[in-house]
Amino acid sequence: MDYSGILTIAALVILVLCSGFFSSAETAYTSINRARIKHMASEGDRRAEKVLKLAENYDNLISSILIGNNIVNILASSLATVFFVRIMGGSGVSVATAVMTVTILLFGEVAPKSIARATSDRLAFALYPAVNAIVKLLTPFNFLMGQWQKLVGRLAQKDDAPAVTEGELITLVEEAESGGEIDEHESELIRSAIEFNDLNVEDVLTPRVDIVAVHVDDDMRTVAMRFSESGYSRLPVYEDDMDDIVGILHEKDFYRSRNLLSLRQMMTKPVTVMEGTHLSDMLKLLQRTKAHMAVVMDEYGGVLGIVTLEDILEELVGEIWDEHDEVVEEFQPMPDGSWRVDCSASLDDLREKFGLKGEYESVTVNGWVLEAMGTFPQTGDRFECEGLDVLIERIGKRKVEWIRVREKMQN
Structure with a gap:
């Protein structure tokens, strides 16, 4: 092998190493722990500041790395083809293609990227001077590539496609x-x-049948008992029937003024919203009106239920208990393998618990039972639905209170 052949091999080795450098730099900078680097920079680490600045200029960084990687790979392939053709003639093209494909794949891609992924932060710091110099060197090319990218992006982008779903x-x-x-x-x-x-108000409201309320003409003793028994600090006040809620009575106002004022004088005007109102809008309305409770109406003017500020906040932070709340598990495992289910529980929770796939209009388990049976059941009635054997365990005045659910054995 003559001197030129040795130089060619040396150049090929250098080009493959450069390919490995670009591949490892790409993986290192796309895999760094940005939160950790940002924390280091906030504590005065100048190297971390530089690495973070380079990583945040993502388009220029990746464009520079890809341009550099393509240049060295093309040069390596071209040089290898010339080298093997000189030695082997026409068949050298096929040999060069096979050899360089395997070499670049192993030593220019797989190995460098595997190492970089395992040591991304450390490698990003080590490679910073070289990568930063390359980015600055290729700035004109990056500008042209950026303009081309914007043009292609505008042509391909869908106006109605959200950036992140x-x-x-x-x-x-x-x-x-x-x-x-x-x-x-x-x-x-x-x-x-x-x-x-x-979420809509229907997802969190207390249904009409579960509302604890007082009549506008109830005597003070009855109202006091209702506050004491329910544990609530606010009660709706109705006049003719539950579709005619005329006010909200606060416990503090009641005990402060019950010997001086009537219920009509103590209660405040209720906030009303229509079914379908988004919870985010409901929260804004309660904040604007400084209210803690609202009455949810249907399209016919009937009362669907009530929603409280606590109901809305619980959707964000989970169940909120106070010292007077009695903690009741909505899904209670029984010794015989069945589950005792509180029918005021959300149907979504039942769906998640037992893997229900069907589409139902109901929001609560009680509504699901009535929908599945098509009539108001009696204690002891049973029905089957999606592989579940359901026993009606307890009936209230106007709703199913508890059911027993057992998953049927699959054949």
Whole structure:
């Protein structure tokens, strides 16, 4: 082998190493822990500031790395082809293609990227001077590439396509939780905030049949007993019937003025909203009116239920208990393998618990039972639905209170 052959091989080795450099730089800078680097920069680490600045200029960084990587790969392939053709003649083209494909794949891609992924932060610091110099050197090319990218992006972009969908955000949160970056409680809070705008007042309201209220002409003793028995600090006040809620009575106002004023004088005007109102809009309305309770109306003017500020906040932060609340598990496992289910529970919770797939109009388990049976049941009635054997365990005045659910054995 003559001197030129040795120089060619040396040049090929250098080009493959350069390919490995660009590949490792790409992986290192796309895999760095930005939160950690940002924290280091905030504490005065100048190297971390430089690395973070370079990483945040993502388009220029990746464009420079890809341009450099393509240049060295093309040069290496061309040089190898000339070298093998000189030695082997016409068949040298095929040999050069095979040899360089394997060489670049192993030593210019797989190995460097594997190492960079395992040591991304450390490698990003080590490669910074060289990568930064290359980015500055290729600035004119990056500008042209950026303009081309914007042109192609405008042609291909759909106006109605969201930058990030809700599902993608939730997936990112789940990945952060599984990676240990956030704990389960933080993950649940973030997911609740993301999904908050999808919820309507029907998802959280207390149904009409469960409303604890007082009549506008009830005597003070009856009202006091209702406050004491319910444990609530506010009670709706109705006149003719429950479709005619005329006010909201605060416990503090009642005990302060019951010997001086009538219920009509003590109660405040109720805030009313229509069914279908988004929870985010409901929250803004309660904040604007400084109210803690609102009456939800249907399209015919009837009362669907009531929604409180606490109901809305619980959708964001989970169940809020005070010292007077009796903690009742909505799903209670029984010794025989069945589940005792509180029918005021959300149908979504039942769906998640037992894997229900059907589409139902109901919001609560009680509504689902009535929808599935098509009539108001009696204690002891049974029905089957989606592989579940359901026993009506307890009936209230106007609703099913408890059911017993057993999953049927699959053949």
